[in-house]
Amino acid sequence: MKFQQFSQLIAISTVSAAACLLSVGTAQAATIVLDFEGVGDFAPVGNFYNGGAGTNYGIDFSTTALGLVDSDNGGSGDFANEPSPNTIMFFDTGAAATMNVAAGFDTGFSFFYTTxxxxxxxxxxxxxxxTGNILATLVLSATPSTGNGDPNGAFDVFASTGVTFSGIAKSVDFGGVANQIGFDDITLGSAIAGGGGQEVPEPFTIVGTLIGGTAAFRMKKNLKSSNKA
Known part of the structure; x- marks a missing residue:
């Protein structure tokens, strides 16, 4: 009788452990690549990947995150050679854009960037x-401007970087100087951006803005006004 009770306890414990494993394993299992195509020029990314016009991955972005289309394709972006033409993600206000993944993801994280x-x-x-515990941090070195646009675009080098980590990630902060850094092919579940990569270049000291044309002029006016305050 005691052995039977013990066996039942083992069976219950095994089921409970399996249930725990299932609950822990609810993170995104497949590798997901966000290329931002279809977001639009200067359009909020927001819920594009959370029931919006894009694939529903249950991923949303803060209000600072915007799409930016290459100027050679009718947009405002002063960039070139993006890994998945013609749209990237950037922010032109604040110090960061935040991505939330409610279901969580594990294993690794990677992306292409230009700055x-x-x-x-x-x-x-x-x-x-x-919020919560920091699972990984990446410091992004400056990228060069080589003059090899497609045919235009000062931000013409996109470097790839990635990291592996333990635990379940639920958000990512993309930080930098507003209108000076852009991201593409953000990849969840892998330390290799979009399934490929390139060497991160050495820092350069050339300064530019990601927005070209009238949008750049508007940004300069805003900066000038803020400097007077």
């Missing part, structure tokens, strides 16, 4: 909205 003269950083958290 001239201003380093950036990316931080992975186990809580939503950049």
């Amino acid at each position: 001239i003269g201003n380093p950036g950083s990316v931080t992975v958290y186990d809580g939503l909205n950049g």
Whole structure:
């Protein structure tokens, strides 16, 4: 009788352990690549990947995150040679854009980025909205401007970087100087951006802005006004 009770306890414990494993394993299992195509020029990314016009991955972005289309394709972006033409993600206000993944993801995280003269950083958290424990941090070196646009675009080098981590990540902060850094092919579940990569270049000291044309002029006016305050 005691042995039977003990066996039942083992069976219950085994089922409970399996249930725990299932609850822990609810994070995104497949590798997901966000290329931002279809977001639009200067359009909020927001819920594009959370029931919006894009694939529903249950991923949303803070209000600072915007799409930016290459100027050679009718947009405002002063960039070139993006890994998945013609749209990237950037922010033109604040110090960061935040990505939330309610279901969580594990294993690794990676992306392509471009930034001239201003380093950036990316931080992975186990809580939503950049809260909880830090699972990984990446310092982003400045990328060069080589003059090899497609045919235009000063931000013409996209470097890839990635990291592996333990635990379940639920948010990522993309930090840097507003309108000076852009991201593409953000990849969840892998330390290799979009399934490929390139060497991160050495820092350069050239300064530019990601927005070209009238949008750049508007940004300069805003900066000039803020300097008077």
